[in-house]
Amino acid sequence: MKPALFSLFVLVMITTLGIAQDFQEFDQGVAKFRAKDYEAVIESFSQILSNPSHNKKLDEDLYFYRGQSYYHKDEYQKSLDDLEQSILLKHYNLGVIHWYKARCYDGLGKKSEAESNYKQALSYAEKNKKVRAQILADRANFHAKHGDKQAADEDLALAKSLDPSNKEIAGTTVNASKVKPTANVPSRNTGEEKKNTQVIVKNNSSQTKKQETPAASAPQNQSTAVQQVNTGLVPALATAYKDEKRYALVIGNSNYNKDIGILKNPVNDATDVATELRKSDFEVQLVTNCTYVQLREAMRKFHEKLTNGPKDQTVGLFYYAGHGVAYQDENYLVPIDADVKFEDDILRMCFPVQRMVLANMERSNTRMNIVILDACRNNPFPATTRSVSSGLGEMKRARGSFIAYATSPGSVASDGSGRNGLYTQELLKALRKPNLTIEQVFKDVRMNVLRLSGDKQYTWDSSNIIGEFYFKLQ
Structure with missing residues (x-):
């Protein structure tokens, strides 16, 4: 060199x-x-x-x-x-x-x-x-x-x-x-x-x-204490949210070509998250191993649901597990048919999160938009290293949005050795705990991921939501 x-x-x-x-x-x-x-x-x-x-x-x-x-x-x-x-x-x-x-x-x-x-x-x-x-x-x-x-x-x-x-x-x-x-x-x-x-x-x-x-x-006892304190709020919250509509688009991409690299966990991650969200009253659209066209069509249907939902009584959630890249101040999801040889191929063959996911969710009737990205893996396009960053970058906050990343911006997380990746494994556990606010859920995830990774993986979230949200009330 x-x-x-x-x-x-x-x-x-x-x-x-x-x-x-x-x-x-x-x-x-x-x-x-x-x-x-x-x-x-x-x-x-x-x-x-x-x-x-x-x-x-x-x-x-x-x-x-x-x-x-x-x-x-x-x-x-x-x-x-x-x-x-x-x-x-x-x-x-x-x-x-x-x-x-x-x-x-x-x-x-x-x-x-x-x-x-x-x-x-x-x-x-x-x-x-x-x-x-x-x-x-x-x-x-x-x-x-x-x-x-x-x-x-x-x-x-x-x-x-x-x-x-x-x-x-x-x-x-x-x-x-x-x-x-x-x-x-x-x-x-x-x-x-x-x-x-x-x-x-x-x-x-x-x-x-x-x-x-x-x-x-x-x-170590904070989650239990929070649940005990919040128990008294449940009847009032259940009444307040009884007419709320919840829609989720859940995507898991694993079967990439050998040049990009097959991932073991994302399809399992997406399938298990979809199952858990349905238990929390979400109407879930699950898509696995999708091409660019399939991803775009799934997003169109998702946006249609959010747009037709009741004004200020609709919650949208987008979950993605698979390869992702940061390029030119934008995060991109990588479809399984992406064939990236040059950097500008990313613009044509990968799916922009800020411009297509967050922007469409913001232009709807939602009171809250939740985006969860378990896509902070190594750069899948090693031949295009000049402007492609490792991990994902932090995105600008959209109106009423809560954005969660598997690890901090610019860092990477491993795919995992079990059925689920480490981040989604702990997310699933947290989603099952009743009477936690959305902030408490992801704080619980952060604490456990940090502990289980030996202080190597820091999860990250960014929020400007107004009001409360509970995945599960009991």
């Missing part, structure tokens, strides 16, 4: 490894945030941000989490600076951002700014009753602390009416001397609420101090 080409190859490899490391450190940082290790979050995310070659796609989330961590360390101005930066980067969770800004301004003694940000937070959270209820309960504390008992009572009453199932809010009372609201902050990737309740008590010196209850359980 010529020196110039070797140097370029080394540079590309270093860059790729650096990006993968950024994603891994980000995942670890979010886990530390969940564990309330805010000092570690600040240190880790500051190191990533200080690296000029870090993956800039992470910035909006890095500032989002570090800003919240600064708040919990009582560094209010630093928190405000980071939260403002996440707004400039167009972070989607403006409700939580302005909620934290309100708390920071209150901590700095700037009452009018705090009031303004509470109003903005409530406005952005208008369609999410649970988050809106939490903000109102927190603002009730703010009003009581500043002596406005009537406003505090009004906020708390509205919070209870918006989320009567929230036991913390239901048991809250406010008065001039002691206030106990919930302040559970939704997390970024899982959408999960903080398990520990923050209690703010006003003492005789008119200063506030933050107290936190101990963690409810050890990590």
